[in-house]
Amino acid sequence: MNIEGEAGVRGAEPVSGTPAVRRIYVIATNFKQRLSGVTSTIIQLLPLQARMIGIAALGPGLPSNLPKLKWWQVPGLLLRPEGRPFRIWHARRNPEMLAGILLKYLFRAPLKLVFTSASQRHHTGYTRWLIRRMDAVIATSNKSARYLKVPNTVIMHGVDVERFSPPANKAEAISAVGLDPAQKYVGCFGRVRHQKGTDLFVDTMICLLPQRPGWTAIITGRTTPNHASFEAELRARIEAAGLSDRIRFLGEQKNIPDYYRVLSLFVAPQRWEGFGLTPLEAMSTGVPVVAADVGAFSELIEPGVTGEIIPPDELEAMVAATARWMDDEDRLARASKAALDLIRSKFRLEGEAAKILDVYNGLWQAK
Incomplete structure (x- = not known):
């Protein structure tokens, strides 16, 4: 099974098996079949968490190399673990919170309920009702925390610094994916759609590339059928500008870290985002980031040091900021090193897993 996150396929260390329920102490729920950023988070975290605590996922849409409970094992949750x-019971969506509430209060399962919220909008009355019944709440950013009406712990996402790492040789990394090592590359990775701002990136490149023959733009990510006309329109704009060979749609890629390694600059043009992992992945690969002020981007990027934050949905601001970075090689080099230092000191995936375990232990240790 191929599992794609925001920008591409994300791997997980094999820890497969159907564990004995009595030795499972944490259930990471995933009730959504369709792939999402939430699903990607579970896939990345679970192998690390499985080294720390007995944990298993429950739900569809997850690869076979993760520890998972089968649905027939759910009645075993009514008994205390060993x-x-x-x-x-760790939920990240409304249906998962509701299922936990039913198990705990209707069926008297020995559970404590944890909810992780990435939302940056006011919750509905129903969602607030669910959240109030949680025993602990995690927010993925300070912005998300401000929309919660209950006590919470902010734990920001981390990134696998081994998987997302700089190339030993940039030219060789570029050649390895079939691109021209004589060019510099600026990238925009993620699903191709209006919400992700792919059109803003394309229009920015149409403005900048004619005066910068040493640069090429690449776009990776899935285009679903209902967004095919959106991509077709962008391709038509690119062709009309005579840039079809320099603004390239590469489609969905399984080896997405290899494509980060070819970049000298990353642009995150989203109009809306819950959290947004792509800037972390880019910076972990030593790539500075120009990002719209959505999601957690302003909490991830140090302006002027590891990249730049611009107002969302403002093409002129994106053009100006991207041009400043493309035209300053020394600044790119300094920011590349600073980005690596930032990720390795503050945004390791292991740190995220350890902080979540602290929340679990806080519940177990509470009187």
Whole structure:
């Protein structure tokens, strides 16, 4: 099974199996079949968490190399786990919170309920009702925390610094994916759609590339059928500008870290985002980022040091900011090193997993 995150396929260390319920202390729920950023987060975290605690996922749409409970094992959750007074039911969506509430209060399962919120909008009354019944709440950013009406812990996402790492040789990395090592590359990765701002990136490149023959733009990510006309319109704009060979749609890629490694600059032009992992992945690969002020981007990027934050949905601002970075090689080099230092000191995936475990332990240790 191929699992794609925001920008491409994300791997997971094999930890497969159907574990014994009595030794599972945390259930990471994933009730959504369709791939999403939430699903990607679970896929990345679970192998690390499985080294720390007995944990298993529950739900569809997950690869076979993760520890997973089968649906027929769910009745086993009504019994206490071995050596602990209760399990943790970790939800990230409304249906998962509701299922946990039903198990705990209707079926009297020995559970404590944890919810992670990435939302940056006011919750509906129904969602607030669900959240109030959680025993602990995690926000993925300070922005998300401000929309919560209950006590919460901010734990920002991390990135796998081994998987997303700089190339030993940039020219060789570029050649390895079939691109021209004589060019510099600026990228925009993620699903191709209006919400992701792919059109803003394309229009920015149409403005900038004619005066910068040493640069090429690449776009990776899936285009679903209902967004095919959007991509077709962008391709028509590119062709009309005579830039079809320098603004390239590469489609969905399984080896997405290899494509980060060819970049000298990354642009995150989203109009809306819950959190947004692509800037972390880019910076972990030593690539500075120009990003719209959506999601958690302003909490990830140090302006002027590892990249730049611009107002969302403003083409002129994106053009100006991107041009400043493309035209200053020394600044790009300094920001590349600063981005690596930032990610490795503050945004490791292992750190995220450890902080979530602290939340679990806080519930187990509470009187």
